[in-house]
Structures are given as C-alpha cells and as structure tokens.
Amino acid sequence: MNLVNVILTGLREVWAHKFRSLLTMLGIILGVSSLVAMSALVKGMEVGMKSALAEMGGLEKIRVESQLELPLHQRHLQDRVRGVTMKDVTALRAGAPLVHTVTPSVDVGGWGSRTVVEYRGKRARPYLFSGTWPEALEINEHEIAHGRMFNHYDDELARNVCVIGTGIRDELFGEPDTPEDGVVPIGESITINGQPFVVIGMFRHYESEEYRKRRQARLAAIARGEQPPSMGRDHFVYRLKNRTIYIPLSAMLLNFRTGSGVNAAADAQLSTLYMKIPDIALLEPALQQVRNVLMVNHAGLEDFSFRTDEDWANEISTTIRNYRMSGSIIAAICLIVGGIGIANIMLASISERVREIGIRKSVGATTLDVFVQILVESVVLTMLGGLAGLAVSFGLVVIVGNFSPEESVPMVTMGALLIAFGASALVGLIAGIVPAIKASKLHPIQALKYD
Amino acid sequence: MPLVELRDIHKVYHLGGEEIRALDGVSLDINEGDFCSIIGPSGSGKSTLMHILGCLDSPTSGTLKLDGMEIQNATPRQLATIRNQKIGFVFQFFNLLPKLNVLQNVELPMVYSGLGGRERRERAMEALRHVELENRSKHRPSQLSGGQQQRVAIARALVNNPRIIFADEPTGNLDSHTGELILDMFRGFHREGRTIILVTHDPEIAALTSHKIEIRDGKIAANLDRTLAGLDRPIPAAV
Ligand SMILES: Nc1ncnc2c1ncn2[C@@H]1O[C@H](COP(=O)(O)OP(=O)(O)O)[C@@H](O)[C@H]1O
Ligand SMILES: [Mg+2]
Numbered sequence: 001m002n003l004v005n006v007i008l009t010g011l012r013e014v015w016a017h018k019f020r021s022l023l024t025m026l027g028i029i030l031g032v033s034s035l036v037a038m039s040a041l042v043k044g045m046e047v048g049m050k051s052a053l054a055e056m057g058g059l060e061k062i063r064v065e066s067q068l069e070l071p072l073h074q075r076h077l078q079d080r081v082r083g084v085t086m087k088d089v090t091a092l093r094a095g096a097p098l099v100h101t102v103t104p105s106v107d108v109g110g111w112g113s114r115t116v117v118e119y120r121g122k123r124a125r126p127y128l129f130s131g132t133w134p135e136a137l138e139i140n141e142h143e144i145a146h147g148r149m150f151n152h153y154d155d156e157l158a159r160n161v162c163v164i165g166t167g168i169r170d171e172l173f174g175e176p177d178t179p180e181d182g183v184v185p186i187g188e189s190i191t192i193n194g195q196p197f198v199v200i201g202m203f204r205h206y207e208s209e210e211y212r213k214r215r216q217a218r219l220a221a222i223a224r225g226e227q228p229p230s231m232g233r234d235h236f237v238y239r240l241k242n243r244t245i246y247i248p249l250s251a252m253l254l255n256f257r258t259g260s261g262v263n264a265a266a267d268a269q270l271s272t273l274y275m276k277i278p279d280i281a282l283l284e285p286a287l288q289q290v291r292n293v294l295m296v297n298h299a300g301l302e303d304f305s306f307r308t309d310e311d312w313a314n315e316i317s318t319t320i321r322n323y324r325m326s327g328s329i330i331a332a333i334c335l336i337v338g339g340i341g342i343a344n345i346m347l348a349s350i351s352e353r354v355r356e357i358g359i360r361k362s363v364g365a366t367t368l369d370v371f372v373q374i375l376v377e378s379v380v381l382t383m384l385g386g387l388a389g390l391a392v393s394f395g396l397v398v399i400v401g402n403f404s405p406e407e408s409v410p411m412v413t414m415g416a417l418l419i420a421f422g423a424s425a426l427v428g429l430i431a432g433i434v435p436a437i438k439a440s441k442l443h444p445i446q447a448l449k450y451d
Numbered sequence: 452m453p454l455v456e457l458r459d460i461h462k463v464y465h466l467g468g469e470e471i472r473a474l475d476g477v478s479l480d481i482n483e484g485d486f487c488s489i490i491g492p493s494g495s496g497k498s499t500l501m502h503i504l505g506c507l508d509s510p511t512s513g514t515l516k517l518d519g520m521e522i523q524n525a526t527p528r529q530l531a532t533i534r535n536q537k538i539g540f541v542f543q544f545f546n547l548l549p550k551l552n553v554l555q556n557v558e559l560p561m562v563y564s565g566l567g568g569r570e571r572r573e574r575a576m577e578a579l580r581h582v583e584l585e586n587r588s589k590h591r592p593s594q595l596s597g598g599q600q601q602r603v604a605i606a607r608a609l610v611n612n613p614r615i616i617f618a619d620e621p622t623g624n625l626d627s628h629t630g631e632l633i634l635d636m637f638r639g640f641h642r643e644g645r646t647i648i649l650v651t652h653d654p655e656i657a658a659l660t661s662h663k664i665e666i667r668d669g670k671i672a673a674n675l676d677r678t679l680a681g682l683d684r685p686i687p688a689a690v
C-alpha cells in the first residue's frame with residue numbers, strides 16, 4: 001500500500017468524523033498556536049530589548065561613575081573621597097590606549113530631578129540633563145537632525161548653549177502630528193533652572209521600529225476617519241533619549257556647580273566618564289587598564305565604579321531564556337495533553353473499527369500495512385491540527401500583542417512555525433504508536449467475527 | 452497434485468473451561484478446477500474449515516498445503532500475500548467497507564498488492580462489469596441491495612485473479628431469487644475454470660456441484676467427488 005493511498009485513507013477517516021476530529025485536534029491546535037505565539041512574543045521582546053541596548057551605545061560603551069561611598073576596607077579614608085574628576089580624563093587619555101573617546105559628563109537629572117526647563121511659561125522636565133563634551137554625541141549614539149552640536153570652543157568659553165531632544169521640544173513648543181514636521185526651535189532662548197540657554201541643536205526623533213509602525217498605523221486610521229488605536233508608550237530608552245538636554249561641560253560647572261565647591265570654585269567632581277572600546281573582545285583587558293590608571297590616579301582609593309551594559313545584556317539573555325522556557329513548557333504541556341487525547345480517540349476508534357481492519361487483512365493487508373495506516377491517520381490528524389494551530393496562532397499573536405509590553409511587538413518567525421508544525425507531527429507519531437500496534441495485532445478472523 | 456491438501460486438521464476452542472472441537476481431524480483434497488460444496492448443519496464447523504482453508508485462521512494442529520505451499524510454516528507476511536494473491540473470499544455478510552464506494556471496495560485487494568491507481572481502476576471496473584455493476588461504481592455499499600452488495604464482494608474476490616474462490620454461505624442473507632443469481636455467477640466462474648469452494652446448507656445446491664463434502668460435528672461425514680467416481684457430468688444450468 002503506497003503512502004499516497006495511506007494518507008488519503010487517513011484524510012477520509014478524519015473527514016468521516018469531522019466533529020470528533022476537530023475536538024480531538026483542539027489540544028494540538030492549542031499547543032501549536034501557543035508555541036508560535038509564545039515564541040513570537042519572546043522574539044519580539046528580545047528584538048525590542050536588544051535594539052534598546054544598541055540605542056544606548058551597546059556593549060562597547062564603558063561608564064565610570066563616582067562612587068562616593070567607599071568599600072568597607074577603605075571606610076576610614078572617607079574624607080579623601082573626590083570621585084571622578086577631569087584629572088582622570090587626562091590620565092585615561094594618556095594611559096589607557098585600549099579605550100578611546102573618553103568623555104566627561106556632569107549629569108543632573110534622572111528620576112526625581114528638579115531640573116525645570118521653561119519657554120514662555122511652558123515647562124518641561126528632562127529625563128537627562130548633562131554637561132558634557134561634544135564627543136558625548138558619538139558615545140551615546142545621538143544624532144543631530146537640526147542645527148549643530150556644541151563644539152570645544154563653546155565648551156572653553158562656557159557658552160550657555162544647549163542641544164535638546166524632540167521630547168523637550170514637544171513640551172515647550174508643541175507636539176506635531178509627526179515628530180519630523182515639528183517646530184525647529186534653533187536660536188530660541190529657553191531657561192534651564194532659571195539660567196538662560198540658547199538652543200543651537202536638536203537631536204533626531206528616536207523611536208523603536210515597532211513604535212514607528214504603530215504611529216503610522218494610527219495616522220492612517222485618522223486619515224480614514226476611523227477611531228485611532230491607542231499608542232501606548234515607546235521603550236524607556238527612546239523616551240530617555242528624546243528628553244535629553246546636553247550643554248557644554250564648563251557651562252554646567254559654571255552655572256550649576258559654582259558655590260557648591262570649596263572657596264566658591266567649581267566643584268570639579270564628574271558624574272560619569274564615558275569611553276568606548278574598539279571591540280567587545282577587549283572588554284576585560286580594557287576594564288583592567290582603566291582600573292589600573294584610575295587606581296594610581298586615586299592613590300588606591302576606590303571612589304569610582306564601573307558600569308558596562310554586559311549585565312544588561314546578560315539580563316536580557318536570562319530574561320529571554322526564562323520566557324522561552326516557560327513558554328515552551330506551556331506549549332509542551334498542551335501538546336502532550338493533545339497527544340494523549342489523540343491516543344485515546346485512536347484507541348477508541350480501533351475498537352470501533354475491528355471489522356474494517358479484519359476486512360482489510362482478509363484481502364491481503366499485512367500487519368505493517370495496518371500499523372502504518374493507523375499511524376499515518378494519527379499523524380494526519382495532528383498535522384491538520386498543526387495547520388489549524390498555525391492559522392490560529394496568527395490571530396493569537398495579534399491578541400497577545402495587545403497585552404504585551406509596549407516596546408515588544410510579537411514577531412512570528414519561520415523557524416517557530418516549522419518547529420511548531422514539526423512538533424504536531426511528532427505528537428501524532430508518538431500518540432499513534434500504541435493504537436497502531438493494537439490494530440495491527442488484530443487477528444483477521446477474530447476481527448471479522450466481531451459484532 | 453491437488454490444489455488444496457488438508458491433513459488431520461483440529462481446531463479446538465476453549466470457552467470457559469469447556470473444550471469445543473470445532474474441527475476434529477479433517478483431511479481432504481481439492482483439485483484445481485473443482486466446484487466443491489461443503490454442507491452440514493449449523494455449528495458443524497463449516498465456517499471454521501473455510502477460514503482455515505482461506506488462511507484467515509490457523510488450525511490447532513494438522514497441516515494445510517495450498518498450491519504447493521505449506522501454510523503452517525508461512526510467516527504472517529506470506530499469509531497476507533497468499534490471501535491477497537491466491538484467495539478470493541466471499542462472506543455471508545458481504546463485509547464491504549461502508550466508508551468506501553463500490554469501486555474503492557473492489558480496488559482494495561489491489562491497493563495491498565501495490566498496483567498503480569490507473570490499473571487498479573481499470574481492473575476494478577472490469578470486475579464490476581463481470582458482476583454487472585459497472586454503473587454503480589460510485590455508490591456506497593449502503594445504497595445497494597443485499598444481492599448487489601454480494602456482487603460487489605464477488606467482484607472484490609475476483610479482482611486479483613485468485614486460484615481459489617471461497618464462499619461461506621454467500622446466499623444465506625439473500626432471498627432465493629437473488630441467491631439463485633449469485634449461484635449462477637459461481638457456476639459461470641467454474642465454467643471459466645476457476646476453483647470454487649462453496650459453503651451452503653441447501654442440499655439442492657450441493658447436489659449440483661462436482662465435489663460434495665458433508666461435515667458433521669467437526670468431522671467429515673461424506674466426501675463425494677464425482678470426478679474421481681467417474682460420475683463426472685456437465686453441471687446443469689440454472690433451474
Ligand atoms: N471464536 C470461537 N470461540 C468459541 N467457539 C467457537 C468460535 N468460533 C466458532 N466456535 C464454535 O465452533 C463450532 C463451529 O462453528 P462454525 O464453524 O461457525 O459452524 P458453521 O459455520 O458450520 O455454522 C460451533 O460450535 C461454534 O460455536
Ligand atoms: Mg458458518
């Protein structure tokens with residue numbers, strides 16, 4: 001008996017019991033669609049998280065931060081703490097060839113900062129307000145869309161100029177329909193914590209690929225006169241970058257640090273030193289090198305700490321692995337339950353079909369023929385379930401997408417589809433074995449006498 | 452050499468501690484071209500004998516030689532091939548597959564002998580023409596009368612061109628007129644030179660066959676082979 005015939009027989013059998021087959025397949029449909037949906041969800045998260053990581057400068061970026069609390073074994077030296085200073089910048093530029101673009105930064109901001117930006121009575125709060133060097137542009141993956149970045153002259157002259165993100169622009173000058181068409185406030189004068197600054201540049205608008213699509217869909221819906229879908233918020237990283245203000249480092253020190261240092265001189269303590277390594281592979285030696293230089297410079301005092309995004313990246317991997325694991329377990333349970341259902345129904349149908357099997361054997365079907373027929377029937381059943389599951393999964397992905405975190409829109413991958421479909425076939429194969437053995441062992445005459 | 456050689460066949464069933472000797476030392480020969488009838492009261496072991504002859508069942512003891520082959524030594528796979536190639540079986544209860552149409556039912560033996568779709572269809576239609584049912588090929592068995600269903604079963608038994616056709620009370624479930632038509636068909640096959648073994652409980656039918664075996668309580672009570680007895684004569688046509 002050739003395979004085409006066997007498959008046709010299997011399909012006919014499934015079709016003969018449409019409703020029962022459908023019920024039987026439900027477990028498989030559920031398993032396959034949840035497998036696809038889960039993997040799409042996790043894939044979306046992974047892509048979202050990774051692009052956010054890249055948006056922040058990626059793994060090549062090292063940050064050294066002032067650590068004002070000394071480790072326990074140095075607590076008695078607490079009064080000597082200075083944190084990171086401009087001296088470290090000079091020392092690193094001279095003594096740490098494994099890193100480049102060492103950039104100092106004094107940051108005011110983060111959550112709970114009281115920095116207020118004003119323009120004609122309108123107020124905005126930046127997420128990040130930094131005094132830094134022009135290199136910050138490169139190191140933090142910023143791009144200027146309008147105007148210019150301040151340069152070293154601006155810094156040397158401590159000019160009150162600033163570069164802002166589109167988020168700040170939206171709040172001070174009004175939010176346009178599309179971020180690209182908004183007001184370009186170059187030359188406008190704003191105040192930052194009461195000090196006047198001239199806007200000389202604006203970053204491009206940052207958003208994730210997914211958010212951009214969502215925004216376009218919304219615009220299209222508005223153009224069609226439909227109820228526009230809710231937008232949600234983009235990943236934090238993009239919002240952070242859009243609500244950033246950069247001013248020259250010296251302007252920061254002069255305007256906002258004077259008076260806090262000894263003798264009214266600018267307190268030269270920096271918040272962060274940014275630097276880059278040319279290659280991820282050099283991360284360990286580069287960190288060691290930076291550490292050595294700083295240790296010498298700080299006379300052994302550990303009043304600084306390292307931050308790399310390696311932890312972040314590891315966290316992403318762990319999170320993704322965990323999600324993938326739990327998703328797979330859920331889908332596997334569905335498939336196993338589905339498989340048990342199939343095995344159960346197949347066993348029951350064998351008892352119903354003793355006579356059919358007897359007739360087939362009496363006209364020359366071998367044990368193997370019957371075995372293959374039942375096995376194929378089971379596989380046909382689960383593969384149909386698998387196909388239905390794939391179809392259902394697309395709907396499920398849309399539904400799940402509405403509940404998933406904003407920055408991660410589910411992505412269905414070919415690999416996931418193939419694996420899910422393969423799993424359905426495998427379940428059919430395994431579930432069909434016992435019924436197929438039972439059927440093939442039937443003795444023709446016992447089968448024929450069966451009433 | 453006879454086509455079928457049965458030697459000292461026993462078939463014992465155990466039913467709740469009780470021993471039922473369905474066949475109790477049956478030996479017989481059937482020659483090629485025989486039209487052989489097996490007659491006997493109900494429960495005498497006719498079906499059991501047929502099933503053993505047709506390689507559907509195996510005896511408790513004894514030997515069966517079919518077309519030169521020792522059946523008791525055959526593997527299950529060889530038995531399947533013999534059932535498929537050398538034997539055509541017609542049952543009292545038709546035993547058609549209800550989910551297949553007439554054509555597909557007739558094709559079934561050829562499906563298991565691995566014939567291609569086109570050849571299967573051609574030969575199945577040919578067999579259906581033989582039983583005058585070619586215009587019912589797309590019908591389901593349930594849409595046919597009993598006589599028609601039995602003719603489909605006969606077409607199925609014939610389609611692989613077997614050496615022997617076994618028929619276990621093929622008319623038992625039919626009215627006498629339809630039964631007569633079916634019997635006529637078997638007579639026709641016999642004239643074509645086929646070997647036919649027919650179980651019946653009708654002595655009139657048995658009387659018309661060239662070789663008549665009577666069986667009682669699992670034993671052969673009479674075995675009358677007209678060809679051996681020199682009583683061979685043409686079998687009269689339908690009454
Ligand atoms: N599977 C079985 N188990 C027990 N007894 C059986 C079985 N099959 C047949 N028999 C018994 O064997 C005897 C012969 O049966 P059978 O060959 O069907 O008779 P017939 O066809 O001549 O009416 C009967 O007594 C019957 O009850
Ligand atoms: Mg009987």
